Amino acid sequence: MVQSTLSKFFTAEESRNLRSMYSAGDLEAVILQIKRRSGNLDNMQLNIAVMGDVGSGKSTFINAMRGLRSEDEGAAPTGNEETGMEPTRYPYRALSNVHLWDLPGTNSFGFEINNYLKKVKFESYDFFIVVSQSRFRENDAELAKRIQEQGKELYYVRSKIDNDAHALSMQGVDFSEGRRTILRDCVSNFQSVGVTPPAIFLISSFDLDKYDFPDLKSSLVINLHSIKSNAFSLSLPKIMLEIIEAKIRMLKKRVWLMAVLAGALGAVPVPMPGLSSITGFVLTVAGLIYLQKQVGLNDKFLQSLASKVSKPTSVLKMEMNHRVPSKIPPVIPRVLLGITIVTCMIAGVNYSFNPVTLSIFGAVSSFAFTYKSLKDSLEDRSEAVQQLMKSALGSD
Template sequence: MGNASSSQQGAQSETPTYFTQEELNKLKSEFATGGVEKIKPLLEKKVNELDNTELNIAVTGETGAGKSTFINAMRGLCSEDEGAAAVGTTETTMEPTGYTHPYLPNVRYWDLPGTGSTRFTAGSYLKKMQFKTYDFFIIVAAGRFTENDAKLAKEIKRLGKEFYFVRSKIDADLNSMRQQRDEFDEDAEMGKIRSDCVSQLGKAGIPDPNVFLISSLMKNMYDFYWLMKALADGLPNIKKSVFVLALPNDSVEVIGKKVEVLKKRIWMLAIMSGVVGSIPVPGLSAACDMGIVIGAIIYFRKCLCLDDAALGRLALRTGKSVEDLKGEVKSSLLGELTAPVILRLCLGAVAIGVSVVEVFFYFIPGIGSLFGAGSSFGMTYWILNDALKLLMETAVKVLAVAKRAQ
């Protein structure tokens, strides 16, 4: 595993896809022999799989390393928010504590008892902590990593799971150094801290470890972004997409990655929305399954942290009301969603304008043209694309409001 500085030089990972090559081949084959009706059940199964895929992330390390603060940061919560992990408490339990993601209930972060708070062997510890439950492990330290941390990492690797070293509270360390010196080079000091971590772990038997220097209170600084990228890149297709959607909206880049993932769901929902056919303009509200459309937009809002619960948390931090926030960002998609609301917004207007023109979609390489843009597929597809674009713009505005309040 390379260190964080080398990770920063790597190319950006591709957006996760929902399908394996085997699944794509089956879609092509089924479409060729039975058309849309044949692939619709396969897509329904895939959407259901997406909604029910579990992601369990274990966070371990010695007591006082900042595990709870880190878990809250990963869930987009402050310590005062409902459901937040308690910060600054003395560790007394030897049982894993699970914290559900605020809008994706199948994503859970698990706070494992500190490795330094008990006598254990790495193997017995992992057995007691229900090792097989977790997709990967994050080992957190506030200072130097210990021999116990290294032993645990070696055992995790032996058992075939991924692990990542996180050096927390780097902001406090750098501030302390800054106050003690007349001249201070932050990048150079971070390099020294990282090299020391790598050296200590190397002596303990972890060659070339990947170490991320972060502050859970300053997620837009240090190695936090590169940690998120590494965690996502270490997951298979669907779990990678779930992880991306579970990230807190801390940057425009994260919002963009979420939108890319959500776009991949739109064409599946469009196929599921109804029977192919031309659409008279007056019947637009019946041109597609409004239940699917409205349900998708509600899901998009949650993933982009635009639902009332997420806006309520932001309102508490900014001293505003939820209604004030909605008024500030001015988006009709944040209110009650009905067919008339969607009609008034002219979502899907492009599809009306080209209703007699065949549009070629290449969502699945090799399938080619599916429907004309005037079909129920076309209407649902264009409505959801327009809605997602509007929600992305709204999410960026909300991010700007949050940053002004910091």
């Protein structure tokens, strides 16, 4: 369904170039190219999820947005027509590269919200329109909460307001008075569950010139740029991950090979206790230096990048939320010490141990030590690259 994050912002050729620039070790060029793109998001595809309970009026709303009636060709099926259990995409031609996704009703798969969110791939949408009819529902609040937790925004749409208007007039209540009451009620319901009240629109999908329907459409146009920018910022770690993943996969294989080599060296019977650990340690340090070069994070690089993105190096480092992984992680000396002690103990207390047992111990401990240290370091570094991207391109 929804495309990969990288291809949402870059063409296939640009994506290939970004990956090959990173493989060639030019992390700075990758970051600067992505920064350039952040200034021009016109071609970005924006996915708007239209959510809400079964029958709340989602499909009719999408048709209304697209200027279609239910019976028109290409319109979303509405009412009693069979509605799919898969999200369906409809182009919103009034805004280029914007798609409206008709999602199954929130209660379509039972009432377990996590199950529902997983099924509809909730995280893949950039913006949300939650459609609700006749009264505020628990599900609306829960959805809004989940959306805001992702750092994304939503519009809250009270649909079928023509029915409310009719009911109000039957009771002799002025619509603007009723409208105020509905809005107040929505706001206080959101607040009572700790949700910042979103923009609220009272609409009828049958009266497109009335109520808040025109307002909703123009708000979308006005906010489009900020919605796109927010989506782009939130996507930066994922974009970076997609760029670096091929190289990280390759490096994982190398980590494995280095660990096997350390294990093989550790198996060689040596007269001096602890020597196999030292061999493993030396190999691990060599591996760490290699990973540092390959992943491309060091002080010199950070200084150069900081000047290009106009941010102090210290801020970049801090926001990376990681130590600059140019030093040996503090856990290594401790692990090494532990291994040495254990080796010494085994060798010292049971000096008459059979050499095969000692070889097996040396091989396993060297392998495990090297593998764990390098794997952790690689994971740290790849996460640091993602954080760095966010920090280098994020606003202050």
